[in-house]
Structures are given as structure tokens and as C-alpha cells.
Amino acid sequence: MLDVINVTKTYRTGLLGGTPAIAVNNVSFSLKAGKTLGLIGMSGSGKSTLARLVLRLIPCDSGRIVFNGVEITNFNRRQMKKLRQEMQILFQNPESSLNPRMTIGKSLAEPYLFQAINDKDYIAGQIEGWLAFVGLGPEILNRQPHQLSGGQLQRVCIARALLLKPRFLVLDEPTSMLDVSVQAQVIEVLKNAQQEYGIAYLFISHDLDLIKACSEEIAVMHQGRIIEQQPAEALYKQPKEEYTKELLDTFLNF
Numbered sequence: 654m655l656d657v658i659n660v661t662k663t664y665r666t667g668l669l670g671g672t673p674a675i676a677v678n679n680v681s682f683s684l685k686a687g688k689t690l691g692l693i694g695m696s697g698s699g700k701s702t703l704a705r706l707v708l709r710l711i712p713c714d715s716g717r718i719v720f721n722g723v724e725i726t727n728f729n730r731r732q733m734k735k736l737r738q739e740m741q742i743l744f745q746n747p748e749s750s751l752n753p754r755m756t757i758g759k760s761l762a763e764p765y766l767f768q769a770i771n772d773k774d775y776i777a778g779q780i781e782g783w784l785a786f787v788g789l790g791p792e793i794l795n796r797q798p799h800q801l802s803g804g805q806l807q808r809v810c811i812a813r814a815l816l817l818k819p820r821f822l823v824l825d826e827p828t829s830m831l832d833v834s835v836q837a838q839v840i841e842v843l844k845n846a847q848q849e850y851g852i853a854y855l856f857i858s859h860d861l862d863l864i865k866a867c868s869e870e871i872a873v874m875h876q877g878r879i880i881e882q883q884p885a886e887a888l889y890k891q892p893k894e895e896y897t898k899e900l901l902d903t904f905l906n907f
């Protein structure tokens with residue numbers, strides 16, 4: 654489904670472009686439909702930048718991104734608009750993903766209107782179905798984001814992403830702001846969605862236990878590079894790189 658090939662990104666900060674800093678350095682990986690690739694690494698190792706590159710939210714300096722057999726590296730705005738439905742991101746703070754002044758119902762209807770779908774009964778039926786899928790009832794539709802719990806809000810964000818029928822979803826610390834009990838419920842919803850719709854996930858997290866439980870393969874980022882990638886069990890049992898060992902020792906069961 655997704656092939657990322659030798660992708661590099663350099664940020665230039667400061668006056669007149671300043672000193673270039675390589676955030677993502679010659680990174681390659683592949684992801685199959687219905688599978689999860691976990692992405693771990695210390696803060697600043699380049700995980701979020703890599704996710705943004707893959708989603709084409711920022712341009713890469715070099716390298717290629719192939720999605721469903723089509724090279725999208727140089728897709729223009731119009732081409733990307735179509736693709737946005739298929740490639741989405743779930744952020745750690747669901748509140749920041751929703752308009753605070755809009756009701757939940759309006760936020761969920763918005764993606765249909767963007768697609769020029771105007772049939773109100775159809776939209777209402779679809780929204781109700783997706784809400785049920787994520788374990789929420791229609792009573793929340795008239796509420797505003799501040800009237801929902803963190804877990805409910807993240808479910809709304811998942812429903813909003815799912816209703817566009819994505820094939821690839823970046824999960825950027827999707828449960829880090831939630832209580833442990835709620836975390837498990839949100840992960841369950843994501844697992845169900847993956848099973849039912851064959852969605853591929855790139856799962857970024859600092860929670861190494863969670864990422865192990867959710868990913869078939871795990872890639873370790875260090876200073877902008879993927880320094881090792883292995884099936885989840887193997888990586889935790891026999892990390893090849895010293896850096897991975899240190900990372901696991903520091904953060905496992907933290």
C-alpha cells in the first residue's frame with residue numbers, strides 16, 4: 654500500500670536560512686494494507702516529520718513516496734485534495750482537531766459537505782452508523798467539544814477519520830492524553846476499524862508496551878534515520894542496535 658523510498662528532509666531555521674538541520678535522513682519503509690508499523694524513538698528523532706512527509710503535509714527534499722502503486726511525491730494541491738480522504742492523521746489532542754464552536758454533529762457532517770454530498774438523511778444515517786461503530790450514541794451530536802470527555806472526543810475524531818474511508822492512517826500518540834482505562838477502549842476501536850476495513854497504520858508512540866501490543870513491525874528512529882526495523886516480538890527480545898537496547902531499557906514498563 655505504501656512505499657517510502659530514501660526520503661530526506663532538512664529544516665532551515667534562523668535568519669537567511671540559518672544552519673540546515675537534517676530531521677529525516679534517507680528513510681525507507683513499506684507498509685501493507687491492514688498492518689501496523691510502530692515508530693519509536695526519542696523526542697526529536699524525526700518521527701512526526703516523517704509522518705508529515707508521508708502524508709505530504711510538508712514536501713521532502715529528496716526521495717519518493719508511492720501510495721497504492723502511484724507515485725505521489727510531486728502531487729499538486731488538487732491531486733492531494735482527492736487523496737486526503739485516503740490518508741489521514743489522528744493527533745494526540747483530539748480537542749485541537751475539532752472546531753470548539755461547532756457541534757459534534759456539524760464537525761462530523763463537514764467532510765461530507767467537502768465532498769459535495771448534501772443529502773441530509775444520508776449524512777445523518779452515516780454519522781449515526783459511524784458513531785455506533787466507535788461506541789458513541791446520537792445524544793452527543795448537539796454537544797460542543799468542551800462538553801465531552803477526552804476519550805469521547807478521540808472517538809469522535811476516529812469516526813470523523815473513518816467516515817472518509819481512509820486506507821492509511823497515521824496515529825500520532827493517539828492515546829497519550831487519555832486515562833489508562835480509556836486508552837484501552839480507544840485502541841480497541843482502532844483495532845476493530847483496521848480489521849474491518851483493512852486500514853494500514855503508522856503508529857507513533859513513546860509507550861513501548863502499547864506499541865508492541867499494536868504493531869506487527871516496529872521501526873526505531875535515531876537522529877533522523879531508521880536504524881533498525883524488526884517484527885515487534887523480535888525487536889523486544891533481540892534488538893540489533895545498542896541504541897535500541899538503551900531505548901527499551903529506559904522506557905519499557907516506565
Ligand SMILES: Nc1ncnc2c1ncn2[C@@H]1O[C@H](COP(=O)(O)OP(=O)(O)OP(=O)(O)O)[C@@H](O)[C@H]1O
Pocket residue numbers: 664665666674675676694695696697698699700701702703
Ligand atoms: N518546523 C520545524 N522547523 C525547524 N525544525 C523543526 C521543525 N519541526 C521539527 N524540527 C526539528 O526536526 C527534528 C525532528 O523533529 P520531530 O518533531 O520530527 O521529532 P519527533 O521524533 O516527532 O519528536 P517528539 O517525539 O518530541 O514529537 C527536531 O530536531 C526538531 O527540532
